[in-house]
Amino acid sequence: MPADRPAPAAAPPAPSARRRRARLLVPLALLVVWLGLGGAFGSYAGRLGEVATNDRAAFLPRSAESTEAARLGAGFRAGDSLPVIVVWESRTGPLDDTRRSAAEQALHAAAALPGATGRVSPAVPAADGRALQGVVQLRADLGRETGDTVRAVRALAEGVPDTTVGLAGPAAILADLGGAFAGIDGLLLGVALGVVLLILLAVYRAVLLPLLVILGAVFALGIACALVYLLADHGLVTVDGQIQGLLSILVIGAATDYGLLLSARFREELHLHGDRFAALRTAWRQSVEPITASGATVALGLLVLLLSDLTNNRALGPVGAIGIGCAVLSALTFLPAALVLAGRAAYWPSRPAADGRAPVHAVWARVAALVARRPRALWAASLAVLAALAALAPTLDAGGVPQSELFVKAQPSAAGQRLLSAHFPGGSGNPAVVIAAADRSEAVTAAAAAVPGVAAVRATTAGAPGGAPLVVDGRVRLEATLTDPADSDAAIATVHRLRQAVHAVPGADTLVGGYTAQQDDTRTTAARDRTLITPVVLLCVLAVLVLLLRSLVAPVLLAATVGLSYLATLGVSAVVFPHVFGFSAVDPSVPLYGYVFLVALGVDYNIFLMTRVREEALRSGTREGVLRGLTATGGVITSAGVVLAATFAALGVIPLAFLAQIAFIVAFGVLLDTLLVRSLLVPALVRDLGDRVWWPARTGRAVPGAAPAVPEPAGERVGPGI
Template identity: 75%
Template structure:
């Protein structure tokens, strides 16, 4: 090798490393800055075509200065009745609260409940407070706590938004720290190396920084919307995916180092053999996420491109930064357990035994695995995905939830969250009468802009009515009332009435989520099948892989249907959880099958399909299983954010990835492929396979024949 060649070999990875160090230094801080352009306003993520979303647009004309209400509720201590002095003190407290920073000055006087044991009033905050809404809510609380002989609570949209902000306060530091810490501990334990885990973590952090910078720019210019949930999912996706891809490449490099002395040649071969499965895996996940653009829910549509950007950065880091670092360090990257250059293929003890089991009893193996998955999947239809009540929105009890329960105990269940009806002003009396006659409606009053005795506001020839529901705003009964309310006011001639508000938004979101599942799931499956067909040059293998991963997803839903209510105490599941779970699990589950089957195809070209699948399983078993454990642990880190939605996503993905890694990829798929033999690659046929998948050399190909695995098989 000439000196010029050696210099070039050294220069290219060094330049890549310097480039990534520059990117990391320039964009690393954006993982923390993304919160500056995120919003936790649920109104920003409503279905685009829903009636409740149109009401959000129409009601802005009635609110000359958009407001965010805080509902204050006082309950008399000891179950007694509210006194005149307490009511006077409450009025004074509301007047003082309306002057705190962030308040508009508007408030309603304290009104007693029908049972006489509670008071409630409303303080209006500015709607543009953003991340400082918590400070204003805290200031309101300070002013209203002085009513003697009572317990006070703050409910309503502003209080809820304040609690959401508190829940997401740790998403920049705590979530990222926990996820990276978990990954580091697992890698140190599995690989018994100090340097390699650090390289993997650094590559993941660089990928996250670059992806957050891109998303920050897009969000700042209004191209995508980001909330705390999307921010958390982006971090977990990038860290998990970057780690998985890095482990696949580093394992192949280590294998090649044991076969040859030259690290440059070893990396060239490892990179060439890894680039196709890594790129295909990244493409599968990115396409699955981009299909979310078909959703009518804005947060789903935002997660699609945001997640795809993150996956693209993870692939780029794994295929550029990590190879550059590994080729410069060589065997030192695996210190203290440096791979010897003895020319022997490494032996994988446990996976050699697993492969031998699959080789001896393939049909019994896949039938047993299929039975386990089918038994779990049988419970999937019982999963309640109709939504999480507001009382269970947070994992831990939050002040706004407690206050809403206090409010509902003494006032109509929908107090603080009225349904909003907007109709033509000439039909105001008829629309009011129609709304008041609806069963489940507690009261109807025109919107006055916060002035209790002021005139009804009219905007663009329309009038707004606030309809208080008898049942809790997030209950099924309230949603049924909204449906009846819509039918009643829609029937008023000339009213052109629209019904919105919190309950209508929840109903429209639930309906849209159900529609999205039926639309998006088949498209995701079609995208995955297309990638698999192009990658494996086969029709049978992609169908087998897609079917097994889909069954694994249904089995995971079945387990969730049991675990969520009986272990975690969730009475319902967020409507978006099954869809998110499908996109993550199917796309990520296919990832591991891609890693396995590309190696199986490589081995099958030389040894025939039946021996090839055993060699492929032996070679990839350790790295894929460790990657699955890392990804599951990474998603489990979402549990540090005290929100039911993220806790449910954390469990469904973590459990599903482990199920797919340990059962589907380790036993079900290899056994099915072994049973199918050369037919796996139909309509193509590998040169090493004879008729019906029999190896040309006449070696064992029968279903129950022993696998020809000697000490050195695998990689």
């Protein structure tokens, strides 16, 4: 028990002045190295946007039919292009010839914009006579300039009098994505660091310590971003705004958590040692194993994403693992150097005294006393709550986010799509694409046109619409406009029928792609990834826990409780997303991301707890040791959980549904795991099982005459922590 741990034996003689100066050389050298690295690479934290792409086509399933169709379909365009669909809706009755002529002039003017390819369609009237649509092809390599060009197209389109203008299609969506991610380098980072700093100041009531922890996280992020920048610049990884944001949050959250564990142990040891160097040696030695194991579980969990067939999942694996590695390196080198140089001043205005009694938080002493009295009732009640919430998990719809819900806030592309769907077939602007052998084009066209749910089929031509089909490498490209919105389940059902129909044409060698097919293939691939990756991540986590705890029972116990916590989080999300946030469904990758983050990060806190329990069990036996470990680590682990939840919640500043869903799942799951699983469920189970938790080892053996596990809270000095 930290409050009654015996003080070290007689303190060694005070070191000489020369020896004191020599002992300062290593931390000073480490500090200089880290300051140099921070100065050299710190700017990269704001430069990942230079090598990021938000083109959704770059993140398709690698082996899917729609991906191959997109690859072959690119050859039918004179230079790759990105369409923006312009819709004019009349505000004063049917459109007359004057406004139609103005729309044609606007389209031809848009063709001359610097970012356009020069190719536009005519203004096509709707069947009800109250709307027109035209397509302007933009260069696909515009990158960040796409938004400027789309705004220029809108400005020209708004010259048509008495009409409401909407822009839809891939270019409009990409422009909105660029706007959504515009603040990811500055706004997200600033909010995350600001929230973490406020929490640390409130919890630890110290001035210098929070700044040292934050500085270590910033240094780690700078190096991680520099490494990822180099990899992305050489085409070794693909980075988009989502991965960019997740990397920042992962590094800040992990580096802060690891820093809190080390700094809390250093503070404890300062009470037991008069010498700060001796205190740091003990703190570092007792912290290096859990910090390294925690980093390993997260990094391995992320690297398992390399098994995914979705390119963005595969990219997150090495990118996230690099970030975690940098966080561990910073926590074990920069922060120890800074802490030993600052000494007790790091905790100012409090000043840990070398009195042989480490601080104990009274709240956690009471929690430990509750676990000691009613362990079986506590773990049974906790399991019942988690099981009830987990029962709702199957109701979470991971079928994909509709285009209208891609963004948390209203965006112009969503409004444009609604305007387009109101007057034209629901799939206008996002047709299904059929690639087929040129000598079977008529049969394929007839088969596609006969499919229920297909409104029209037309071939890509070399010149004006209605001309001969363009043939590239013996193939033709057909566009099948669907009657239902391209992101709807009805459209996906139509694509299934379309694939069956055109695949049945002998010798046609057909492939069906387009937005709807991509959505369907992504959904199928995501389900396959979950089936494959989920058990592999669990095995990696179990392997690390077995090596760390030298046990089989404890790792299985910890992994099972974290897995149940994850399912409970999905159950809560299934209720909260539709009824609170208004999400009708979640992105297919969200459950997998949530699983990897929550299992790996959730096990972190159990690692912090159980390594301390194992340490205390060697002194006083398992049943006493778990109470001592809970009391000693309760404050710092809860603080770390709150910090990590807050950093992931900061993703909410980016108005994208995918990140908002990830933010809620991870933030809620971390809090559930920290406050219920690690604080009550695991300690109660370990208390009830006793030494059996270490099987086949025999770690827990009570030491004769050991002090009581949980002292009375009254009169104890309160340490930092929640």
